[in-house]
Amino acid sequence: MSTKATAAPAKDEKRSARHGTLLHMRGVDMRFGTGVHAVDNVDLAVRRGEFVSLVGPSGCGKSTLLRIAAGLETRTGGSMDVSTDAIGYVFQDPTLLPWRTVTGNVELCTQLQHLAKPVRREKAQAAIEMVGLQGFEDNYPSQLSGGMKMRASLARALTLDPELFLFDEPFGAIDEITRERLNGELLRIFRAQRFAGVFVTHSIAEAAFLSTRVVVMSARPGRIVGDFDVPFDADREPSLRADAAFARLTGEIGECLRAAA
Numbered sequence: 115m116s117t118k119a120t121a122a123p124a125k126d127e128k129r130s131a132r133h134g135t136l137l138h139m140r141g142v143d144m145r146f147g148t149g150v151h152a153v154d155n156v157d158l159a160v161r162r163g164e165f166v167s168l169v170g171p172s173g174c175g176k177s178t179l180l181r182i183a184a185g186l187e188t189r190t191g192g193s194m195d196v197s198t199d200a201i202g203y204v205f206q207d208p209t210l211l212p213w214r215t216v217t218g219n220v221e222l223c224t225q226l227q228h229l230a231k232p233v234r235r236e237k238a239q240a241a242i243e244m245v246g247l248q249g250f251e252d253n254y255p256s257q258l259s260g261g262m263k264m265r266a267s268l269a270r271a272l273t274l275d276p277e278l279f280l281f282d283e284p285f286g287a288i289d290e291i292t293r294e295r296l297n298g299e300l301l302r303i304f305r306a307q308r309f310a311g312v313f314v315t316h317s318i319a320e321a322a323f324l325s326t327r328v329v330v331m332s333a334r335p336g337r338i339v340g341d342f343d344v345p346f347d348a349d350r351e352p353s354l355r356a357d358a359a360f361a362r363l364t365g366e367i368g369e370c371l372r373a374a375a
């Protein structure tokens with residue numbers, strides 16, 4: 115999918131794809147019809163194998179930026195290349211259909227793509243196993259915990275084999291222990307799939323634990339005011355959160371965030 119607004123889209127798109135850049139925003143701006151200036155002149159490039167978290171004060175335009183990347187919202191300025199059609203999006207809410215089982219929900223996207231039933235069954239089962247929901251295939255959403263619903267939502271997006279995976283604060287409403295477990299599982303999936311990830315969160319610790327880069331946005335209109343490389347190995351254990359280097363990094367990100375608020 116390309117949503118470029120510049121004069122030479124094909125050339126730029128090929129250049130981005132060659133460098134593995136799946137999302138490239140240049141000077142992206144968003145002013146809503148209500149007069150709210152949500153996003154101000156954002157430059158953001160995300161390559162395959164990068165997991166970029168966006169942190170920033172509430173209302174600074176993080177979700178808006180993600181929705182623009184997904185093509186759910188049309189920017190009012192700047193340009194953007196998205197060099198893939200395989201985009202996964204996980205919302206804050208699991209958005210499961212209550213009348214469908216876990217398998218039925220996970221199959222939904224591939225069903226909308228008109229994939230043959232055996233193919234979508236196979237993809238759904240693989241995704242269900244990837245998120246650790248095996249044994250619950252026939253359960254309905256009302257029979258699942260909040261964490262399990264989120265796993266099902268993640269599995270549904272995984273069936274699309276996303277190359278660009280966008281997450282809008284998916285674990286915000288989940289208790290801390292389950293959230294840490296889901297962070298570990300998402301990291302494992304990222305290591306296996308190597309998509310380009312953009313993850314919106316309010317938690318600095320979650321951002322630093324999951325990401326290869328943490329981008330800090332200012333208060334609205336959201337601008338990028340900090341971009342931190344995360345130096346830890348891809349193979350991260352929960353104990354990393356207690357590491358002195360981890361505390362130093364989250365401290366620096368927190369300082370940047372406080373100055374930006």
Ligand SMILES: Nc1ncnc2c1ncn2[C@@H]1O[C@H](COP(=O)(O)OP(=O)(O)OP(=O)(O)O)[C@@H](O)[C@H]1O
Pocket residue numbers: 146147148150152170171172173174175176177178179334
């Ligand atoms: N469709 C819309 N029409 C008008 N204003 C909107 C629309 N969507 C978002 N906004 C406004 O744009 C600003 C940015 O909203 P957005 O949801 O992107 O912020 P956020 O950083 O994700 O917030 P939070 O961290 O609280 O979820 C807010 O002031 C919001 O009210």
